[in-house]
Amino acid sequence: AQTVTQSQPEMSVQEAETVTLSCTYDTSESDYYLFWYKQPPSRQMILVIRQEAYKQQNATENRFSVNFQKAAKSFSLKISDSQLGDAAMYFCASNFGNEKLTFGTGTRLTIIP
Amino acid sequence: AAGVIQSPRHLIKEKRETATLKCYPIPRHDTVYWYQQGPGQDPQFLISFYEKMQSDKGSIPDRFSAQQFSDYHSELNMSSLELGDSALYFCASSLDGPAGELFFGEGSRLTVL
Numbered sequence: 435a436q437t438v439t440q441s442q443p444e445m446s447v448q449e450a451e452t453v454t455l456s457c458t459y460d461t462s463e464s465d466y467y468l469f470w471y472k473q474p475p476s477r478q479m480i481l482v483i484r485q486e487a488y489k490q491q492n493a494t495e496n497r498f499s500v501n502f503q504k505a506a507k508s509f510s511l512k513i514s515d516s517q518l519g520d521a522a523m524y525f526c527a528s529n530f531g532n533e534k535l536t537f538g539t540g541t542r543l544t545i546i547p
Numbered sequence: 548a549a550g551v552i553q554s555p556r557h558l559i560k561e562k563r564e565t566a567t568l569k570c571y572p573i574p575r576h577d578t579v580y581w582y583q584q585g586p587g588q589d590p591q592f593l594i595s596f597y598e599k600m601q602s603d604k605g606s607i608p609d610r611f612s613a614q615q616f617s618d619y620h621s622e623l624n625m626s627s628l629e630l631g632d633s634a635l636y637f638c639a640s641s642l643d644g645p646a647g648e649l650f651f652g653e654g655s656r657l658t659v660l
Binding site: 536 | 588
């Protein structure tokens, strides 16, 4: 079965600090994409960062970076210099080489002023 | 920049009624996806269309049907509505499949009373 697991239902971080959200997955595919999506209270799904499985270099987008460990099937998201606007539900997802995305159950991130 | 447009944004129906949700993808995007997100749940893939043909099918009930029209907009038809159908329904579009990034609409919230 192809699954995405987020073991942290909730996380909190002080403003300006760094936080890491965990994600593991299971697949027998070798070519796939991994994503982190942010869902703020407005409920719209916003792509934060994307990683191609065949690329060893970790993706980075400004304050957001990933630690992709393909052998361990791990894909964590690091948010540096956390801001109040980062407060949201974060979903890890993968296409597992298919058309559709499979999402994890999400991590609710709270930013403490 | 143009985004994915969904209508209506909110819809209230009675049990056993029928509902239709519409999605207008980003211009030139050739793939449309429908996802259902129940309260406190992660988004679940329902169905996708590539160039107006159904390309993949997920956990979509038989009471639901969808199609993509010649202008690439898509409609999700839901009949014999049940209380459990109350959810946020997302449409997303992409160019060249999910690897090219899915752009999500703001969602249509369906409430079944």
